Amino acid sequence: MDFSFGAEDEELRTRARAWLTEHLVGPYADARGLGGPGSEHEGVGARRAWERELGRGGWIGQGWEAEGYGNRRLSLTGQVVWAEEYAALRAPGRVGHIGENLLAPTLIAYGSPEQQGRFLPGIARGEELWCQGYSEPGAGSDLAGIRTTAVREPRPGTGGPFRVTGQKIWTSLARDADWCFVLARTETGSRRHHGLSFLLVRMDQPGRVDVRPIRQMSGTSEFNEVFFDGAVAAEVVGGEGNGWTVAMGLLAFERGVSTLVQQIGFAAELERVLAAHVAAGAAPGAADGDPVLRERLVRQWAELRTMRWNALRTLGTTADAGAPSVAKLLWGGWHRRLGELAVAVRGAAASAGPAPWAPGLPYERGLDEEQRLFLFTRADTIYGGSDEIQRNIIAERVLGLPKEPS
Template sequence: MDFGFGPDDEAFRTEARRWLAAHLAGGHEGVHGRGRPGSEHEAVAERRAWERELGRGGWIGLGWDSDAYGNRRATLTQQVVWAEEYARARAPGRCGHIGENLLAPTLLAYGSEEQRAEFLPPIARGEALWCQGYSEPDAGSDLAGVRTRAVRDGDTYAVTGQKIWTSLAREADWCFVLARTEEGARGHRGLSFLLVPMDQPGRVEVRPIRQLTGTSEFNEVFFDGARARAAHVVGGEGQGWRVAMGLLGFERGVSTLAQQIGFAQELASVVREAVATGAVRDAVVRERLERSWAELRVMRWNALRTLGGGAGGGSAIAAGAPSVAKLLWGRWHQRLGELAVLVRGAAGAVGPADWSARAPYELDEAQRLHLFTRADTLYGGSDEVQRNIIAERVLGLPREARGPR
């Protein structure tokens, strides 16, 4: 492994830490710790203002392979530093991360210069928010089964279909949509990657999905003849599968280390609760807490090794690294959610003691963590799919048999 922080990185860390401390206290105090996974519905207007603050500070687009769009570039180690300091400062969950970390690298890799010039500067300024139109009711993990259609009509496409589990759809200005543009095509063929504006009353409808936690981070999106310009097809018509898979490759990277900082904060909270309730005196609970700490360290070392290019084994291993990381953190986080309630005993299963302070049955932080983490092994690619990827692309095992569509 060749991944370490040098003097320039530590100077960058000092700059990032000071900027965050000053600006989070400079009129953005109310967003501290808000809008994280499980509570992405919180303080949306304030977090949008925070995105613009990040843009003015030059903190958006650090990982892009070009600095021609109003963004500020940083080295890989500096990107890690920024992600870690952002998490340590308990800065708010990013509502612009889909545009910055998914769409922007995709446009840099597959888009035209006109598309980059149109869409990247607003992302760098923190002004344009994006959502992802991939999953459908019958095409989640099996993404090649999408049925949303886009029919060419002059210099536009008419997009019709349904997407589901769409984060930030109510707030987003744009959605990148995987749709079928070739009549009769199936599987990976005949798909295109379109950029669709969300502000189309009567043609785009967003319906929140209420979850176990009582909140609605995810949404259904219905397209009824929604318009997308032909100039906004990324990579060319019929090349959607290639572009979509390229985008998924950008999904897990530096952000994994920042995620682990958040995990460490959650684990520390669970440990404090175990000490306060006396649950830590139980040998089984204590062993589970110790194991959680050790496994979190392993995840960090694995992420550093992957970022440092030290995984070994060539391109096949590199292709499987994101799936390994997803398998590691998904189940780990579920176990932490279980521990968060377990260490509180019977009190972990009931509502707040002070009913005057909160509405009856409103979840506290530990209960929300427990319920939200039940989805960790499903969203972002289910465990079953990640194991298939590792088996087929890394180990070279035969592909799983699939029936006719």
């Protein structure tokens, strides 16, 4: 397979690098390298302003199957080129990726023209941020078991908006989001994937939407639990009762170029771990002489290359229904092993923080990047669909094996 880029891609690379170099100045330069999984608390204000800067440059919505919203459409390889340059210059971690990469393609596929005209421009301009309301305390990996309900407000004629009541959990970026797309049960007495609707809920509803941060082992709180108490849902996407179809369609967009972007960040983390391994070699009793550790580092590098080639191979294809689950299995385990390596290469020194901690100081002040990486990646094989669920999907929906007994 040929994974090389063409002349148009290389021309785009030059233009993208020039634009990023010109605009990554001032507060945006200070925000370089901030944000991303495990560090979403860093530089939120500057990163939100940077989102609007990207919107003015037309760099949001490159992969949308629609144009006319100020977005410049790029080919799949062009999107990869942009992502590579973005990562190479350590541009700020995106805060608008949920709206751009999940909701927008879903609206284009299932939404009405009015919904597309209402919500896509705000996403393309970087002005409206979104979060995802899927998981619940009793329905994480088993999404069909959700209990959040939505009841249509009675009004003369066609009826009024839905009122949403329930709880969502593990909601990333909920504190900063303007909107949330919520999967809720709109048919009384319905079970499993029947009777669900895909609703759009504004977060700024005092007394009706309550966001509570969940403190993690790493000391940060990018995950949240969200409580809805009669919150108004402005829109229903795909029609009432068709929420399961829309929700599954959205999850299918979590692959392709977005997977490659994620891997670029993984490569930067691996480079830091390798640098830490080299630096630790000069310390007394260093672990760099351990052949098993060296083999683990080499294997980590080789697996990352393999994941990249696999993502490029499946880029733009729709036939393989198991591709998203395979990708999740690969990167979840890989990233968790990287977190373990991040502390292993430092030996006993990894058990101590870089600075003294005292009562009253934020817990995360006593952790360095490698320690935060280790703690955060313990969740990689759980969130976004646990490894067990991904294997069930592959077995039942791709290989056609019998379902597990209920």
